Amino acid sequence: xxRSDRGSAIVIGGSMGGVxxxxxxxxxxxxxxxxxxxxxxxxxxxxxxxxDELACALRLAGVDPDDSLGVHVTRRRAFALDxxxxxxxxxxxxxxxxxxxxxxxxxxLPDEHYHPAADLRHVEPLADxxxxxxxxxxxxxxxxxxxxxxxxxxxxxxFWPQVQPExxxxxGWRGLVPEAALIDALGPGFADCFGxxxxxxxxxxxxxxxxxxxxxxxxHRRYNFVWYRPARSEDELPxxxxxxxxxxxxxxxxxxxxxxxxxxxxxxxxxxxxxxxFRAVLRATPEPFFQPIYDIASERLVAGxxxxxxxxAFVARPHVGAGVTKAAEDAVAxxxxxxxxxxxxxxxxAYERDRLATGLRxxxxxxxxxxxxxPGHVPADFRERFAxxxxxxxxxxxxxxxxxxxx
Numbered sequence: 001x002x003r004s005d006r007g008s009a010i011v012i013g014g015s016m017g018g019v020x021x022x023x024x025x026x027x028x029x030x031x032x033x034x035x036x037x038x039x040x041x042x043x044x045x046x047x048x049x050x051x052d053e054l055a056c057a058l059r060l061a062g063v064d065p066d067d068s069l070g071v072h073v074t075r076r077r078a079f080a081l082d083x084x085x086x087x088x089x090x091x092x093x094x095x096x097x098x099x100x101x102x103x104x105x106x107x108x109l110p111d112e113h114y115h116p117a118a119d120l121r122h123v124e125p126l127a128d129x130x131x132x133x134x135x136x137x138x139x140x141x142x143x144x145x146x147x148x149x150x151x152x153x154x155x156x157x158x159f160w161p162q163v164q165p166e167x168x169x170x171x172g173w174r175g176l177v178p179e180a181a182l183i184d185a186l187g188p189g190f191a192d193c194f195g196x197x198x199x200x201x202x203x204x205x206x207x208x209x210x211x212x213x214x215x216x217x218x219x220h221r222r223y224n225f226v227w228y229r230p231a232r233s234e235d236e237l238p239x240x241x242x243x244x245x246x247x248x249x250x251x252x253x254x255x256x257x258x259x260x261x262x263x264x265x266x267x268x269x270x271x272x273x274x275x276x277x278f279r280a281v282l283r284a285t286p287e288p289f290f291q292p293i294y295d296i297a298s299e300r301l302v303a304g305x306x307x308x309x310x311x312x313a314f315v316a317r318p319h320v321g322a323g324v325t326k327a328a329e330d331a332v333a334x335x336x337x338x339x340x341x342x343x344x345x346x347x348x349x350a351y352e353r354d355r356l357a358t359g360l361r362x363x364x365x366x367x368x369x370x371x372x373x374x375p376g377h378v379p380a381d382f383r384e385r386f387a388x389x390x391x392x393x394x395x396x397x398x399x400x401x402x403x404x405x406x407x
Contacts, residue, residue, distance in 0.1 A: 006029035006338075007030055007142075008032070008129075008141075008143050008144075009022075009025050009030045009031070009032045009033075009142055009143065009144045009145070010032075010033060010035065010132050010140055010142040010145045010146070011025075011032060011033070011034040011035070011145075011146045011148055012035055012120050012146065012147050012148060012149045012154070012155055013034075013037075013147070013148035013153075013310075013312065014034045014035070014036025014041060014114060014115075014116065015041060015102065015150060015310075016098075016101065016105065016310065016327050016328070017148040017310025017311070017312075017324075017331060018034050018036070018148035018149070018310075019034065019102070019105040019106060019109055019114075020327060020328045020331040021146050021309060021331040021335075022034045022109055022114075023062060023105065023109055024057075024060060024061050024332060024335040025335055026113075027060075027062060027335075028335050028339050032113060033113050033114075033115060033142075034109065034113060034114045034115065035115045035118035035120065035132065035134065035140075036114070036115065036117075036118060037118060037119040037120065037149070038117070039116050040116065041102065041116075046097065046098060046174050046209070046224045047095060047096070047097060047098075047176075047209045048070075048095070048097060048098055048101055048209075049207075049321035049400040050065075050069065050070060050093070050094045050095065050096055050101075050324075050325070051093075051321075051322070051325050053325050053328070054324060054325040054328055055069075057325075057328035057329060057331070060332060061105070061328075061331075062108055063104050063105060065104075068214060068216065069096050069100065069101070069104070070094045070096025070097070070100065070216075071094065071095050071096070071209060071210060071216060071221060072092070072093075073092070073094075073095060073192065073193055073194050073207060073208065074091070074092045074193075075089070075090060075091065075192070075194065076088065076089040076091045076193060076194040076195075076196065077089075077193045077194070077195055078195075078197065078198065078392035078393075078395070078396055079195065079196070079197045079278075080275060081197075081199070081274075082275070083275050083276040083277060086392050087196075087391075087392035087393050087396055089393070089396045089397060091396070093194065093400075095194070095207045095208065095209055095224075096209060096210065097209040097210055097222075097224070100209075100210055100214050101324065118134050118136070118138070119134060119135040119136075120132060120133075120134055120135075120154045120155070121133045121134055121135050122158055123155060123158055123159075123306060125303075125304045125305065126141065126305075128143075129141055129142055129143045129305055130142060130143075130145040130304065130305040130306060132145060143305065143344060144306070144307065144338075144344060145305060146306075146307055146308075146334065147307065147308045147309070147312045148309050148310050148312055148327070149312050150311045150312060151294065151296055151311045151312070151315045152251070155306060155308065155312060156298065156313070159300075159303040160298060160300060160303075162299075163296065163297070163299060164296075165251065165294035165295070165296050165315070166294060166295045166296070167233055167237070167292060167294055168292075168293040168294060168295060168317060168367075168370055168373075169230060169231070169232075169233065169293075169373065169374025170201075170228050170229055170230045170231055170370070170374045171228070171237070171240065171290045171291060171292050172226045172228050172290060172291050172318055173226070173228075173229060173266060173288050173289070174224075174225065174226050174227075174289055174290065174291065175225055175281075175285035175287070175288040176209070176222045176223070176224055176285075177223045177281055177284045177285050178223075179191050179208065179211070179218070179220065179221045179222060180219055180220070181284040182223055182280060182284060185280040185283070186277060188218070191207075191208045191218075191221065192208065192218070194206075194207045194396075194400075195277065196392065196395060197274060197275045197277075197278050198392060198395060199273060201230050201372065201373055202227070202228060202229055202230075202273060202373070203227075203228045203319075203373065204225060204227040204278050205225065205226055205399065206223055206225035206226075206281060207223070207224060208221045208223055208224070209221060209222050209224045225281055226318060227274075227282075228293070228319075229269075230373060239262075240253070240262060240290065241253050241292075242259070243258075243259060244257070244259050244260075251294075252291060252292060258290070263287075266282070266288060267282060267283070270282040293317050293318070293370070294315055295315060295316070295317065295367065296311070296313075296315035297314055297359070297360055297363045298313045298314060298356075298359065300352065300356075301313050301351065301352040301355060302349065305344065305348070307334060307351060307352070309327060309330035309331055309334060309355075310323075310327030310330055311323065313330065313359055314326070314359035314360070314362060314363050316365065316366035317366030317369065317370045318366075319366055319369035319370055319399050319400070320362055320365055320366045320400065321400025321401070322362060326358075326359070326362055329358075330355055330359075333355055337351040337354060338351070369395075369399060
């Protein structure tokens, strides 16, 4: 039974963090409505690495992370340029897809409390609450507002405009490949492990995720990969972000707008830069796309009755493999501190104290893991401490493992 005796909340952003926050707030007795700027989020994102902390947050939100959540892998394996195995590590983990996880969360949230195509215009602080004003003229009031609207957060931009994405000096090329195509090229078994290949100033990682319709059967799954490649901010990145009409896109570019010659260069480079296993992956990828890698580190998380969570607050590089887990834990912390506090203001203040240090720690761990890719784009102390080539064993143990919690 969902109580509604604590107060009302507006959540801006209907992706992972926003829906997590809504479900947890509802279970704690809040009336909650979620507003998402996109008309449809289906098909966004690719692979997601899960952790025990994410499973715990799902249970707290009323979602059972059973065996259908994703693909269970037990091994991590690093390859050399000639395809030989240069490292192997036992590391049980469940890897899933954005669609699968978001679908589970959305099923738990009643449709009448999820509002798509709701583009926030601005937030109005009130004496004892907050109001959200949308581009279509709607104005909604509540006791608190949760900014969960991603790394381009409108909420963060209004209250903390000085916090801007910092380009890391490289991009991550991504793609999903039907496992059947890799079986034909590499034989069975390759897609059963979390794979790594390291080269000077480049990394590529890959792992299996569910196939269409959450099909988890071997041979029917998909293989998700991310290939990190340097791109100079002064010339190479602008070239990547320019579409066929000559328009330069700020921050990122939609996959359909990537110029064919850019993708052709990527495929040509793969033939000499990658090991045979990942060359086969690139050949089988119908439409690779890329995302410039950024860091975002907020200085504050709370302004009046407004709180930031997830990527609206901190964005760590994908090497950490904790973006969704951090967003979920932000939501858990927000609800925990609000529930324990005697009033909303003290609850939000406790949330900020709790999550500011954690967010910065995650961002710094991502910088550490990505330092050797583009050492000129990280602070001097990181260049001095971590600019050397990482070993395969170190990279396998520290990537997507929450190792920073014990660092």
